[in-house]
Amino acid sequence: METLQANHKLFAEMIRKIQQKIVLHAVILYGSRAKSTAKFYSDFDLVIIGDFKLPYIERIKWVLWYTPPVPTDIFCYTPEEFHKMFFSFQLTAIDAIGEGIVLFGEDFIRPYKKQYQKFVNRGMRKTECVLIPPLPE
DSSP, X not given: OOOHHHHHXXXXXHHXXXXXXXXXXXXXXXXXXXXXXXXXXOOEEEEEEEOXXXXXXXXXXXXXXXXXXXXEEEEEEOXXXXXXXXXXXXXXXXXXXXXOEEEEOHHXXXXXXXXXXXXXHTTOEEOSSOEEOOOOO
């Protein structure tokens, strides 16, 4: 089981290198590694939010140059894309905020964490196979 400190250390160099090239808003580790349910063969799921200019697939290829040599699933979004995904209850964004570990960008993520709690208070929940969105305000 990884510690928070170990996860920060593992991705610190990647974060530093990306920051040298673009405005980086947040990096979130989510999935089994964040929930401490990972097996030895589990990958690291990362959401990276930055001012990307490249098309989506090209962003991932670019970020992979800086990623440590561990199995990794990378999802790279602009702040606008992430915002839209979160408020349309896209599971990657919801899981990253609700279950993720913020490796970088606590200030950027804080309003999403507050909104996530509001969604939960209004009934948002996950079943084994679906996300049930919150009741309307």
